[in-house]
Amino acid sequence: MNQDTNSVPDTDDDLAGQYVLGALSPEEQAIFEARLTNNVELQKAVNQWQAHFLSITDRLDPLQAPQPLSARIERSLDELEQQSIKDAQKRSIKQPQVLSSFWQSLALWRGISATCLAVAMVFAIQLQTIEPIMSEPTYIAVLVAPENKTPGWVIQTSQNTNQMQLVPLAAVQIPEGKALQFWTKAEGWDAPVSLGLVKRGETLNVDINTLPPLTENQLFELTLEQETGSPTGKPTGPITSIGRGVIML
Amino acid sequence: MQLYEQESSRLLTVVMRILKNRPLAEDVVHDAFIKIWKNANTYHKDLGSARGWVYTLARNLALNALKYSQRQVLAEPDFLLNLCDDKVLETEDHPDELSELAQDPLAQASLQVCLEHLEPERKLCVLHAYVDGYTQDEIATLLDKPLGTVKSWIKRSLRALKECLE
Numbered sequence: 001m002n003q004d005t006n007s008v009p010d011t012d013d014d015l016a017g018q019y020v021l022g023a024l025s026p027e028e029q030a031i032f033e034a035r036l037t038n039n040v041e042l043q044k045a046v047n048q049w050q051a052h053f054l055s056i057t058d059r060l061d062p063l064q065a066p067q068p069l070s071a072r073i074e075r076s077l078d079e080l081e082q083q084s085i086k087d088a089q090k091r092s093i094k095q096p097q098v099l100s101s102f103w104q105s106l107a108l109w110r111g112i113s114a115t116c117l118a119v120a121m122v123f124a125i126q127l128q129t130i131e132p133i134m135s136e137p138t139y140i141a142v143l144v145a146p147e148n149k150t151p152g153w154v155i156q157t158s159q160n161t162n163q164m165q166l167v168p169l170a171a172v173q174i175p176e177g178k179a180l181q182f183w184t185k186a187e188g189w190d191a192p193v194s195l196g197l198v199k200r201g202e203t204l205n206v207d208i209n210t211l212p213p214l215t216e217n218q219l220f221e222l223t224l225e226q227e228t229g230s231p232t233g234k235p236t237g238p239i240t241s242i243g244r245g246v247i248m249l
Numbered sequence: 250m251q252l253y254e255q256e257s258s259r260l261l262t263v264v265m266r267i268l269k270n271r272p273l274a275e276d277v278v279h280d281a282f283i284k285i286w287k288n289a290n291t292y293h294k295d296l297g298s299a300r301g302w303v304y305t306l307a308r309n310l311a312l313n314a315l316k317y318s319q320r321q322v323l324a325e326p327d328f329l330l331n332l333c334d335d336k337v338l339e340t341e342d343h344p345d346e347l348s349e350l351a352q353d354p355l356a357q358a359s360l361q362v363c364l365e366h367l368e369p370e371r372k373l374c375v376l377h378a379y380v381d382g383y384t385q386d387e388i389a390t391l392l393d394k395p396l397g398t399v400k401s402w403i404k405r406s407l408r409a410l411k412e413c414l415e
Contacts, residue, residue, distance in 0.1 A: 010404075017407040020305070021378040022312060023385055023400070040295050047301030052360045052414065053379045054304055057263045059332050060380075065257040069275045073257065073282045080286055108285075108292040108299050 016045035020053060139164075139214050143222060143241035152241045155220055157208055164195075164211075166204040174198075174224075181225040182206075183235055186218040197229050198222065218245040256303070257282065263304065264311045267382035269320045277314050281307035312382055322387050326369075329376040333364050363413035370394075371402045375410075378403060 010018070018024050019032050036042050143153040152172075157164040166182055174180060182204060183192040195206045208214065223230070224237040257278055264281075265274040284306055292302055364372055370392065377383045377391065385403065389396040 013411060014404065014407060017411065018404065021375065021403060021407070022382060023378060023403045043302075044295065044297040046305055047297040047299075050301035050305045050308075051298035052410075054300060055360050056333055056364075056376065057266070057380055058259070060262050060266060062258050063262045063265055065261045065278070066275070069261070069279065070257060073279055076279065076283055077286055080283065108289045108302070 012042055013045050016042060017049045019046060020049040139245055139247055141218075141220050141243045141245040143220060143243040146239055146242055153222065153243075155243075155245070157214065162207060162209050164206040164208050164214075166195075166198065166206070168203075172198070177227050178224055178237075179227045179229065180222045180240060181229055181235070181237075182220070182222055184211075184218060184220050186212065186215045191234055192219070192221070194229065194233065197225075214245055214247070216245065216247050219243075220245060260304075260307050264307060266380060267308070267311045268314060268318060270318055273314055273318055274311075277307070277310050281310050284310070308382070315382065322381075322383060322391055324391055326373055329373060329380060330369065332376070332380065333361050333372075359414055360410070363410050366413060367406050367409060371406045374399055374402045375406050 015024070015028075015032055019029065019036075024032055032042075036046065139155075139157040141155040142151050143155065144151050151169055153169060154167045155164060156167070172180070180198040182195040182198060184195055185192040193211075195211075196204055198204050219242070221235070221242040222240045223235040224240055225235075230236050260278045260281060261274060264277045265271065268274045268277065281303075285303055288306070292299060296302055364375070367375070373392065374388055377388045378385070383391070385396060385399050389399045392399070
């Protein structure tokens with residue numbers, strides 16, 4: 001039986017699975033970890049196995065993380081954050097560079113899960129205190145592509161500024177002569193209301209004082225329309241992103 | 250800050266299962282968050298599952314911590330086997346709309362299904378290794394099997410799971 005298994009050499013994917021199960025010998029593990037540091041495919045295989053097996057431990061009855069632990073983590077992260085801000089200021093890093101590292105880490109927070117996505121966004125944005133326009137969001141929505149549920153946009157509002165911002169999470173492709181139109185519809189409304197047109201590479205800001213109060217589960221969507229907007233005042237083109245709002249406080 | 254409440258509870262559950270020592274588990278979860286924060290910029294989409302990335306990091310910290318801590322090695326076969334049997338339906342009855350959005354529920358469900366194809370003893374080897382973080386030596390002692398058999402079962406089970414998942 002052993003011979004049978006040993007006769008077929010381990011593929012990288014076999015090794016990745018064994019690594020995740022802790023089934024490599026110390027020597028094998030050391031070699032594997034050395035290869036892992038600069039091998040994207042290998043890291044991907046490990047993360048894939050881990051994600052598969054996680055579906056088992058996700059079924060364990062969850063322990064409540066105690067308040068002191070959360071507070072301790074927050075304190076430590078605050079310290080790190082302060083330190084990194086100081087470092088950034090020392091090196092007088094310009095805004096675009098800071099932003100790019102912001103988006104890189106966002107890829108992680110975004111990928112963790114949609115359940116955590118809204119809060120992860122807040123978390124990621126809070127880390128980015130160098131950018132002063134963001135304040136504590138009170139209402140948030142994540143818009144995803146209807147076909148593959150890829151998060152594409154985040155909507156957030158802040159009481160302080162009375163603004164709702166529609167922020168792209170990735171580069172946005174808008175075909176020539178077209179525009180993305182931003183719509184919302186709360187329960188009980190007859191039809192969606194247009195909140196404006198999204199221009200290439202811009203964050204759309206909407207004054208929330210012009211809107212009825214935002215409600216839990218309110219629908220938001222982006223549709224592909226003519227450059228000047230929908231001719232009928234209602235969505236006519238295909239939906240590119242859709243999501244529902246969550247009240248944060 | 251709710252990210253901690255959500256993901257730190259899950260991380261604590263996973264780490265605690267491995268370490269069976271609450272203060273140590275809390276230390277590991279704390280350190281894991283610091284490491285995640287420091288390394289977040291090295292994560293990018295090409296690396297696949299972000300949760301996989303986070304848990305690989307956290308589990309490695311937990312397994313390292315084991316070197317300095319004693320723990321009890323327990324069999325609990327019913328508990329482990331139930332973990333991947335009974336609750337499959339239960340979760341399907343209460344779908345979480347949001348978590349369905351980002352994760353691939355098909356991929357998740359399919360590991361449970363694929364595990365069903367393994368013989369119970371082999372399935373236990375895999376579960377002890379993953380859920381409990383037991384070494385193959387510990388599993389061999391626990392199940393009263395030669396180490397070579399356990400090693401071979403784990404390798405074959407991984408191959409079978411991979412074939413099934415594809």
